[in-house]
Amino acid sequence: MAFYPIPNTAPFGQEEIAILNRVVGPATPIQRAWLAGFLAGLDAAATGAAAAATGAHAAAVAAPQPAAPAQPTEPLTILYATESGNSERLASDMAKAARKMGFKPSVVDMADLEMAALASVKRLVVIAATWGEGDPPARAIRAYGELMGEGAPRLDGVEFGVLALGDTAYTEFCAIGKKLDARLEALGAKRVADRVDCDLDFEEPAAKWIEGALKALAPEDADRSRVIAVDFGAKAAPAADLGPVEAEIIELIDLNSSRSGKETYHVELSFDGATPAYKPGDSLDLYPENDPAYVEDFLKAAGLAADSALRTELTKSRDITTLSLKAVETYAAETGHRYVKELLDSGGAKDWIVGRQLIDLVLQFPIALTADHVRKVTRTLAPRAYSIASSRSEVGEEAHLLISAVRYESFGRARKGVASGYVADQLKKGQRIKVKLRPNKHFALPAPDQDIIMVGPGTGIAPFRAFVQERRATSATGKSWLFFGDRQFTHDFLYQLDWQNAVKDGSLTRMDVAFSRDTPEKVYVQNRMWEKRRDLIEWLDKGAYFYVCGDAKAMAKDVRSTLVRAYADVKGLGAEAAEKAVSDLDRAHRYLQDTY
Amino acid sequence: MTKELSRNERIKEASAYLRGTLAEGLREKITGAIIEEDQQLVKFHGMYLQDDRDLRPERGKKKMEKAFAFMLRLRIPGGVCTPAQFLHLHEVACTYGNRTMRLTTRQTFQLHGIIKSNLKATMREIDEALLTTIAACGDVNRNVMCNPNPYQSRAHAAAYATAKAISDHLLPRTPAYREIWLDGERIAGGEEEVVEPIYGKTYLPRKFKTVVAVPPSNDVDVYAHDLGYIAILDADGDVKGYNVTVGGGMGMTHGEPETFPRTADVMGFCTPEQAVAVAEAVVTVQRDWGDRVERKHARLKYTIEDRGLAAFRAEVEKRSGVKLGQPKPFTFDSTGDRYGWTESEDGNGHLTLFVQNGRLRDIPGGPQWLTGLRQIAEMHDGDFRLTANQNIIIANVAPDKRWDIGKLVEKHKLTADASPVRRNSMACVALPTCGLALAESERFLPDLITEVEERLASHGLTDDEIIVRMTGCPNGCARPYLAEIGLVGTGPGKYNLYLGAAFDGSRLSKLYAEELDHKGIVAALDPIFAAYKSERNEGERFGDYAIRAGFVAQTGNGPDFHNDTGAKRTA
């Protein structure tokens, strides 16, 4: 688009003109329209014309109104598919930016997406995370299925762009974003912004993509006389306290018996500053450090043991355990290692990395490495999320976590999880750690008079301890029913005494347990659900909310399919009708999951 | 005015014939326990609620209740069971139990570590094996013991028949057992009609134990039980009747001299046909005369002390209609088992194996009891017999099977040859399962015996048979007061040492030294061993010697047990 410099005749000084040119010159039509509106509004305000302006922005102090009539702004649909909230946050960030640029954004959770509505969309942005092993986030499953199926509407003429969130540690990296991107095109939509696949450190690339996408989606050469209404009254949204904070560990106990094969740590945190305003259902991001022993081995393997600065950096802030295809590629590219290249070319790398860690790569394919190589091959060490196992209304300025130690052996090496290992082996009572609140409004308690059913085997029990504490503290009237499972009744019954007390004082109406290793045939929570299916369906018919937390790979799926079978059996429904009964719960936001 | 009945009496009264709220308690899924009242009642069903005391310290911290689990005690009259039954129990122990089987001092099996949620399944398995746990514990007539004596097969057959008959006749009749554990069907109004012709609503004041002995073996320790039958054999080895004994018992409480062990008195003689009627009469007299106010004074031995033997005998004769005859002469030689192979008149072989403290398990590098006995049971068509010394007999092995079984026994190290003193030692269960244990027993005795062996060897006494028994508390489950060397726990790592009991089980011991620790025990015994070696008469037993040499005073009977205690001589 042509550039009309501000004439020297303008009532400004030379360098003011220069400055203006620098700003107005490259400004997009929308930006220019906004400026016009802004100036007009200012004048209007100055001449007190705003006194006439009523109603609309009553809250605004003398909200100036644009002199020129505002054009209808450009609609933009921002669709997100999220499990742990990242995509959702990015969606609302994008909406803010879009509003600034004159779009009229509407942010839609994929959980609520109706296919019919989709066809009428003009501009579509999709921010989608991938979960499980290349699966959509639980809440998005229904809509995703419909969009992928024959039932999906044609989207000819729709302009779109996709931002994919993922984790290179998973083989199905950003699978869902990729599939949606391809699908929208297949349905006739026009890609105006190329997809970007983000790793765990997504903030920067995501921000870039949003900026670019908004530019691309902006109407090409909009009528230059356009003026955008500028709302001088709009107040800045209150900044949620989401920054990392320091907390002291005031309790750290392995809840499993000394005879158990598992370690699950109950961690009590007390906060130096203000306690994050968490609600039952929220999680905390915990910022771990790498295992000193592992760091040592790694530095030795890399021949960099002497670099103490690097040692600190790796310990505190680099992910030196995850071995992703990307890491292997970078390693090959940076070091030019012949055999690694061969491994990649042969296509064998994808399988080779399974069960291995970065140190295996360095050990198996040694080569002179620099600190810089290491930085390039690794990504920043990401925090781990842990459901909060307490309610502030009961524990006050504390937050409790329940952390299961990940330990396993692979390729002759004893391995441990970075964060859970950090908690289990490095941290002691009295030490401090960094955590960040990770709100999850999609896994919150319903009104106090609503009944709730909670299914939480293993560490999935954590948020339900918060739920029950909250309901006790607020003497909620709704009934509650908890399903818990683990290996052995005697050695793995997490928080057993808490549950016994809760049942005594009525804050927990009923509890069923399944222990897989107490009997010859394994018993899981879904088996108990099946035994109790009549009561289950009765509770749900009476409006109970259904919560599932814990393992996403097997448990969450089994629980869901069990509930479907329960509907079929109890109500004599066909497979489809039963499936619908459960997805109706989804839509009504009464089937809530927090699985990992 | 009569004093208030003991709490247990009220629990029994209110239990509707042992039902209590057991059925409801089993449905409570988030606790491994049952309520206090039911804990008392469940004993009558053959089980105890226990908790793993090794884990107690950590449980609270970990927000878990005590590590509760049940101990099941089988009821196996005379300790005789079939290979099929053994295999069934073996299976249960490995599936639901703690992968061990415990041979008890009263000829039966105990299974430990069964959690509440598995109780019913376990009880069903046991029922399928045609076995039961009914009345293996509780205030009733317990498992009836009988000398397993295979080498006098005819006498044993008769004695066993008597034991079985008494056991069956004195079984509780309440339907509660089948109802709660097996059928699940509550017989309507079941608690109303009189279901217990012999016991009544409140059963006995206390536990009641019956045994049948076949001289010359006193392996069942006939003097330690409430009711005993000593078989009197005629010239050709047939049982022509029994001397009846009453009022034996071991249990006492430290620091309460009014509680004491007591050896039974011989009350008279009866024919085999009269044995059951006499048993019923003894039970009903104890039912009506026994102390229901003070449980520590409720055993038959105290009833006999208080009422006198003559009065008791008269009442028994009145109720049974049996005129008891003059006791016949008999002699016991020992309370121990005869190890190794023996052969009976019918030519069958019988192999008695020493099981240290009765604990059947696969010991790394040692005897593979579970595996070995399972493989034997799979091919054996005779029977198994448990002895009162916590040992097991592979009985009635047909001549053609003998070699194969011998091979299996060797393969699984089931005859790890133990020294005479070890073979004559017993320890009760105690920690970690026994809720009453004050000190270790089963887990400590083996090491102590090793040191005793060294001491004996140093004095050239290796081949001497000396009876050593240890218990973790004064209740006396391994009958320590009838051992030549008795060790009774008083607190962690501390034991009282008793000496001077008779080798044949006819005389109680006397307290020699108190509160000895591991070293103290060995130090106290060593000089006595030395003296025994140099001063003993030809064939003089260690227990008899301890008295003659003046180390301890001789104990007359029960009430005399606490008199004149302490070391009379130190070396």
Ligand code: SRM
């Ligand atoms: C398993 C066994 C010891 C062993 O190592 O074999 C045993 C184990 C227990 N005895 Fe016993 N008694 C065992 C034979 C005895 C004997 C020996 C005998 O009967 O020949 C006695 C001494 C004789 C007597 O009864 O006086 C005996 C006298 C006691 C007493 C004290 C009774 C008394 O009147 O003073 C108690 C405590 C009680 O009853 O209050 C007791 C209580 C117990 C309990 C059930 C503890 C409890 O009440 O909570 C022990 C369970 C421990 C465990 O974890 O297994 N046990 N108990 C024996 C099982 C016998 C059976 O199969 O029925």
Ligand SMILES: Cc1cc2nc3c(=O)[nH]c(=O)nc-3n(C[C@H](O)[C@H](O)[C@H](O)COP(=O)(O)OP(=O)(O)OC[C@H]3O[C@@H](n4cnc5c(N)ncnc54)[C@H](O)[C@@H]3O)c2cc1C
């Ligand atoms: C919203 C949310 C809530 C969560 N809440 C909880 C909670 O309350 N409690 C809790 O304990 N966890 C919870 N998690 C999981 C937690 O965030 C971490 O993923 C978990 O603790 C592992 O992290 P780590 O750093 O210890 O292990 P990492 O260093 O991340 O290692 C884990 C990786 O190790 C590999 N691995 C693990 N086991 C094996 C094996 N057997 N064989 C081969 N490879 C293996 C896998 O690649 C796995 O991804 C939650 C997760 C989310 C997203």
Ligand SMILES: Cc1cc2nc3c(=O)[nH]c(=O)nc-3n(C[C@H](O)[C@H](O)[C@H](O)COP(=O)(O)O)c2cc1C
């Ligand atoms: C249990 C679990 C499974 C995951 N599976 C995948 C996967 O298969 N592929 C992938 O690229 N990312 C995967 N991720 C990473 C997430 O997509 C990533 O954390 C993303 O930022 C989450 O976005 P959200 O908060 O919007 O759900 C997984 C994360 C978790 C915790």
Ligand code: SF4
């Ligand atoms: S003697 Fe005492 S410690 Fe030993 S088993 Fe009997 S009651 Fe328990």
